[in-house]
Each structure stands twice: as structure tokens, then as C-alpha cells.
Amino acid sequence: MCLNRDRRGFVLSGLALLLILPAMLLSVSCLAMVARGGETVSSQIISDKVHATGLSLEDTIEWMWLQSGVPVDNGTLWRLADEWENTTGLLVEVSNVDDNYAKVHVLVMDPLGNARFEEVMELTEFLENQA
């Protein structure tokens, strides 16, 4: 294109282009960093919640079995899992394993499946530890 005297504009020299390119790269990196940072924090919050729920659930079941006679049958454990789900918004499954009151499977995960807490509790071990 021919640039006449009365038509004004910029001539983007090679040097200027070289200066702009890293600036654009830096901007993109910066946005990616911000997004990743937010994602990390959100993962931390979710995993904290899943972990705390799992541990607290285990404490509750241990108390039910060891300190009181509160039933730890499947019907009761399913109700307990429902209550935890309603309270925390996480997915919670608790049930007896092998038709054994003293063996309880605990699973807690967030709805998107990013964080997961799973354990099979052998309740008789608490008894041995107490002795």
C-alpha cells in the first residue's frame, strides 16, 4: 500500500514487532497462571473438605461401635451417609463389608470426582489398640 503525505498511520518496524510479541506471550502466560492458581486453590478447598469429612466419619463410626451400642448395621450406616451428603454436598457411601459389623467401608468424594477418600475400617483393631 502506498502511503501519501496526507494519510497518516504507523509503520510497525521489525524491532517494535519483536517488542510486542513477548509482551503478548507474557500476557497469555499471566492469564494461564491466574487460572491455574485459582484451580489449585479450589482443589485444595475440595480436598480439604473431602479429607476432613472422611476422617470425621471414621471417628463417628469408631465412636458408634466402641463407645456406645449405637447400631452399625447397613440401614443405619446408609442413613448416616445420607445425612453427611445433605450436610456437606459431597458423595458419601458407608456400608458393612462381608456382613460384618466390625468391618466398614467408607468412601467420600466430591461430585466431580476430583478428590476421593476411601478406606475399609477394621473396627476390632481399635479394641486391640485400646487394650
Added chain:
Amino acid sequence: MKNDQRGFIFSLDATLAVLVIMMAMAGVARVGGPELVYGQHGYLRLERYAEDALGVMDQVGVLDSIIESIATDNDSAAMEMARDNLLAILPPEVQFKLVVGDETVYLDNVYPGTDNLEWSNLFESAEERAVASRVTTKRLAPLKVLVWVDTRLPSNQVQMIEDFIDAIDKPTWDVRRTSDEGEFRTYLLSGIGGWSPDAVFIPDSLDLQDATIDALIWNYNINHGGVVGGGGFLYNNQSYNFPFFGIWILPPIDAKYGYESMHIVDHTHPITATSPEYVDYAGDDYPVYEYLFLNPLTGEKATPLVDNLAYWPGTGGYWWWWFYIDQDWVALTARRSGIIAHGGIPENTYNRTVLFNAHMAQSAMDGVGTGEWITLAQRAIEWVSSANFEPIKLYVWRGGEAN
């Protein structure tokens, strides 16, 4: 510009490029700025404040004390305890609200200060709130236990039963005892003054009217709550033709003396989990009974001798005596995990009944196996009562204090 004068010629496009770079640098610098750091980490810290505060209260037993205060109708002490502890745990710039309960709210107004309306407004207007939760299985309302005390028994045994009830009573239980069969029946059918039992305990009994057993089984046990029976209750009500406690109580039923200890054979069951292998029993003075049991797997009737114990899946303990090494009888029945009721036993009845084939109150108060029988009775009563779950939620937010 002369040849000996040196300097820069700063063109317009270079100026624009520098501007773009400066904007980009400002953007990068903002990543480390306090606003974005707070946006990313401030909420995480708030969440952790909530989780840590509730965790500390749980670990040091404050939550248990709060629940016990609520269960014993001492709400003001519970509120004070919760407020004092949260003020001590959380930093001054973090405010809180603690709620215990869901459908029934037991504690709803624990804020840093006592002006609930103002604090409630601050809570509602908080820009961001974090929450930590727990679910408690501890009872927030007292466990209502109805005990049948049969005053037709010898007076010394009645006194032992009364003493045994005193011994098993817990601070979070609301125990009522009655020796009036009409009143006992009314409690079972409709409750009295809005008080209906969560569990019924019959440590021992002579024969009761059929109408009372009807009320116990058909109205109360199947539809409402659990029953723990013991002593001669079944033996003395042989005429009632129904499989109660998984036992068909038509003859032949015999009473036997001399059994010295109950052998706990299932330590995976919550009732017997903490019991020793043998629980001493004053069997020279108090009999045990041979019953005709129903096998819940098949519905067949059987007298469960020692060979049949594996065949009887509801047994938590059996009588052991060297003389009758081949003729041991079931001593404690409670539903084992995974067993489906058959043989005419309603599901709820099978779930929520425990039979002690023992005069445990008398043995315990005679000083034989005292602690073990008390624990077994307490755990059995809690086993037959339905478990309650209540949420505990701690909300926290950043903000100023109320005036």
C-alpha cells in the same frame, strides 16, 4: 541534530510498543498483588479457619460437652461453652455462627456477641462465608427408656432391679420405671403426656396379660421402638404363641441352674464388642432357660445346642459350663449383620430386640459380673433404639464486630 550530538529518536510505533509492554508488566505485577492473592488464598484460609476451629473443638471434647449440655436441657451452658471456645480459637477479625441441628434446631444463635439480631444482620450481609460441618450420632434429645419393674418378684430382687436401673442410667437418658401394668401398656400404646419410649427394658418379669404382650409386640416393637428383655420374662409368658426375640416360646422350655459364665462368641457385634470372653454369672441362684429357637435363615425351629451355634446366626453369647459341655444354650441374641428375618419374625422386631437369657440385674447386684452386665445392658438399650443424626455447622466470615 548535528553529527557530534548523540541521542535517541523515539518513534511513535516504539512508544506504542513500550505502552503495550507496560500494560503487560502491570498485569504480571498484579498476579502478585494483594487483591489476587486474597482472591485465591483468602477464601482457602477462611475455609481452614472454619474446619480447624470445628476440628479443635471435636478433638478436645468441647463438642461432646456441648451436645451433652443440650441433651440435658442446659442450652445456655452449651451456648456459653461454644462461644467462649470459638472466641479463643478464631482470630479477632473472623466472626462465626454455630448451628446444631437441622429439622429440629437445637442451637442456632451462637455468635461472638449476645446481640443476636445485629449479628444475624452481619452474617446475612457478609460478602463471603465459609462453612465446616460435622454429623453427630450422639443424642441431642434424651434417650427415653421405659423400664418394667415387676414388684411381684421377691422384694430383695425388686430392690436389685431398681439398683441395676440406677447403675445403667446415663446422664443423657430419660428413664421412667413403672410397676403398674395398665400404665406400662398405655406407655406402649400411646405414650403418656407426650412421652413415648425410644426403648423398653424388661430386666425380669412374671407373667403379663396377653393385652400387654400384644401392645409390646404389635403396637410398640413393630411400629415404634426396640425391646431388651431378660430374666424370666419369656419363660413366664410361655402361653403367648408368637416368635418374639426370634424364639418360639411354646414348650418344651426348661430352667437350669449352675451356669457360671456367659461365653461371648461374637466380638464384632456392637453390643458385645467391648465385653471380655467370659462374663461371670450367679447361675447357682438364678436359672437360665432352654428355648426353642427359630432359625432366621430357614424359619425352622431348633433347640440350639453347641453344635447348632454356627447354625444360629443371631447369637452373641452362649452359656458355658464344663458339666454341660455338649449342651450349651443360647445366652444372648441380637441380630447379626446381613441376616434376613424369616419364619414369621417381622423385620423390625428382629432388628430391634435383644434377649438376655439371664437374670442379669440380680447377678450384677449380687456382685457377679457387675461391670460387664451393666455395660451389656447399656449397649443393648442403645442398640435397639434408633440412631439419631444431627448436623453441626460452623460458619465463619471476615468483618467488623457488632456495636
